[in-house]
Amino acid sequence: MIKTVQYNVVCENKPGVLYRITNILLKRKINIELLTAYPIDSKKVSTVNFTVNVEESKINNIAKQIKKNIEVIDVNYLVIS
Amino acid sequence: MKITGAKAVIQSLLNEKVEVIFGYPGGANMPIYDALYDVRDKIRHILVRHEQGAAHAAEGYARVSGKVGVCFATSGPGATNLVTGIADAMMDSVPLVCITGQVAASLVGTDAFQETDVIGITTPITKWNYQITSAQEIAEVFAKAFYIARTGRPGPVVIDIAKNAQFEEVDFFYPKNFSLEKYKNFNKFTADDLKKAGKLINSSNKPLLIVGHGVIISQAQDEVLALAKKAHLPIAATLHGLSAIPVSFPLYVGMTGMHGNYAVNKLTNQADLIIGCGMRFDDRVTGVLSKYAPKAKIIHIDIDEAEIDKNVKTTISLVGDAKKILSSLLPYVKKNSHQEWFKLFFQLKKEEEIYHQKREEKFKNKITMDKVFSVLSKITDGKAIIVADVGQNQMFAAKYFNYQTFNSYISSGGLGTMGYALPAAIGVKIAKPKELVIASCGDGGLQMTIQELGTIMQERLPIKILLLNNYYLGMVRQWQDLFFEKRYSFTYMQNPNFLKIAEGYGIKGKRVKDFSQLEKSLEEFVNEKEAFLLEVVVEKEHNVFPMVPQGAAVDEVRLE
Numbered sequence: 050m051i052k053t054v055q056y057n058v059v060c061e062n063k064p065g066v067l068y069r070i071t072n073i074l075l076k077r078k079i080n081i082e083l084l085t086a087y088p089i090d091s092k093k094v095s096t097v098n099f100t101v102n103v104e105e106s107k108i109n110n111i112a113k114q115i116k117k118n119i120e121v122i123d124v125n126y127l128v129i130s
Numbered sequence: 131m132k133i134t135g136a137k138a139v140i141q142s143l144l145n146e147k148v149e150v151i152f153g154y155p156g157g158a159n160m161p162i163y164d165a166l167y168d169v170r171d172k173i174r175h176i177l178v179r180h181e182q183g184a185a186h187a188a189e190g191y192a193r194v195s196g197k198v199g200v201c202f203a204t205s206g207p208g209a210t211n212l213v214t215g216i217a218d219a220m221m222d223s224v225p226l227v228c229i230t231g232q233v234a235a236s237l238v239g240t241d242a243f244q245e246t247d248v249i250g251i252t253t254p255i256t257k258w259n260y261q262i263t264s265a266q267e268i269a270e271v272f273a274k275a276f277y278i279a280r281t282g283r284p285g286p287v288v289i290d291i292a293k294n295a296q297f298e299e300v301d302f303f304y305p306k307n308f309s310l311e312k313y314k315n316f317n318k319f320t321a322d323d324l325k326k327a328g329k330l331i332n333s334s335n336k337p338l339l340i341v342g343h344g345v346i347i348s349q350a351q352d353e354v355l356a357l358a359k360k361a362h363l364p365i366a367a368t369l370h371g372l373s374a375i376p377v378s379f380p381l382y383v384g385m386t387g388m389h390g391n392y393a394v395n396k397l398t399n400q401a402d403l404i405i406g407c408g409m410r411f412d413d414r415v416t417g418v419l420s421k422y423a424p425k426a427k428i429i430h431i432d433i434d435e436a437e438i439d440k441n442v443k444t445t446i447s448l449v450g451d452a453k454k455i456l457s458s459l460l461p462y463v464k465k466n467s468h469q470e471w472f473k474l475f476f477q478l479k480k481e482e483e484i485y486h487q488k489r490e491e492k493f494k495n496k497i498t499m500d501k502v503f504s505v506l507s508k509i510t511d512g513k514a515i516i517v518a519d520v521g522q523n524q525m526f527a528a529k530y531f532n533y534q535t536f537n538s539y540i541s542s543g544g545l546g547t548m549g550y551a552l553p554a555a556i557g558v559k560i561a562k563p564k565e566l567v568i569a570s571c572g573d574g575g576l577q578m579t580i581q582e583l584g585t586i587m588q589e590r591l592p593i594k595i596l597l598l599n600n601y602y603l604g605m606v607r608q609w610q611d612l613f614f615e616k617r618y619s620f621t622y623m624q625n626p627n628f629l630k631i632a633e634g635y636g637i638k639g640k641r642v643k644d645f646s647q648l649e650k651s652l653e654e655f656v657n658e659k660e661a662f663l664l665e666v667v668v669e670k671e672h673n674v675f676p677m678v679p680q681g682a683a684v685d686e687v688r689l690e
Contacts, residue, residue, distance in 0.1 A: 065249060065253065065259075068250070068253055069253055072253055072254050076254060109439065110436065110439070110440050113435055113436035113438075114436050116435075116436075117434070117435075117436050118258075119257070119258045119278060119310070119312065122312075
């Protein structure tokens, strides 16, 4: 079943990190419905929030794949509907 | 004292105790090559004939040495030529550090000569990548790259170095004992997890232990044997798990997957417990997922948390290093016996043998690939490193050579890269100069990287090249035979005179097409002191069985 999920990623504020994250979505042909990204914590760390519609069975795996990236510090998600 | 960025690169490699580099110079990495010239007595540089060869050779080197494989390439086409090898290393968890030259930072983004977006291209196929635009960054980025490549689940890292950074001068300090907080602890299992896993193993009547590449990477073979002996578990191997356990080991029951053994595939769906160790339940292993191991509980042991529940839903997962997990698990496991269960494996093995005999009869006194590997196995007592290409030769090499030495089957599994074997064998031979290294190639695969014969010639590497020539792209032809009504669409190949090509490179060779000459020719081939190409003309239309057709369940495995 397709679910709407909001992911929150805390990552290093460096070039290419967003590209690594969105590549994981692209590889699975998942469209980003909403995206915000801004630095927190004296600009060394960023928070990236995005909302996607995704097959329920893939939700957790996407979080784990994103978390594998070197510059990613933490990943959480919320199933909205 | 200040040194140039190029010298800092070489100094970083020396700090990482790099002994071999596979590479190809070009405009954007010339300063690095110039600095390399000064340390040519400390670092051996292998000049390949195409950058793809550098990446595969570095993979072969890394897989048998346990060290990080290193390659150099220039910007633009040099870097893009590495891509297949990088993707291959990513799929098969091989530690590589690939160092590419880049145009000067001031020119990046201007479509300069031989500029390409290497970071953009390699992001989906690397564990990490980084573009260095200032010499200041070199030491730390190199320490980080090597650390990331070899730590946890190994994989490839790309460092792209702008030319200005190679010329700039810098004070060089290499970080000692570099580490990342993220990679501090991979062992995420608890005593409670071990207890639960132990309980599942103790209560199982039909267990099956599947070992994968992770067992080889973690060198957990003794721990696997100890666990299997104590709990009396049948051990099966994935394609990359082959040679983790000697084929002659009494509890070893064969290979899983599309061309795995009949008994293993059939009984996977009878098992009440599957223990997957250092493997990722790849589609070539599981067949159609919805019908995989329906009766089994699953214990999944892997260092990569993202592999857990990716394909097969686990009952218990143990995340961490296989060696550590298996040794911690052992005290929770009781001595057990599964004689009745083992009997089923032996019964079905006999059934597979009947069909094999039938095929033998059909191809009596003719050369088929299975016979080549059976004879080769007999001559060498299963003690050689087989570097297999992709396709039918790869599957026959997997099934009919009785691997007796640890980590002696090297092949491209995940990406399935034709042309892998010849360059990978170069890396294997350099890491293991005393071992007998045999590159097994089909006529299609060999021609994809045949130029590496030049590297073998220049480095005087006594690699044995076993060319199995059926004048077809054999595996595709097999699928056309079985699933496309024998419509052999563009799989026939008109081949060159391979011996003359080898001769051109100063490599001796021989052609054998008569079955009566096979054993003698293979003996000569194995005993030859120098590089040698043995072209074996094999039956054109001979298929690999058993086979689990794509989209079928593993117990729908076909014997013919």
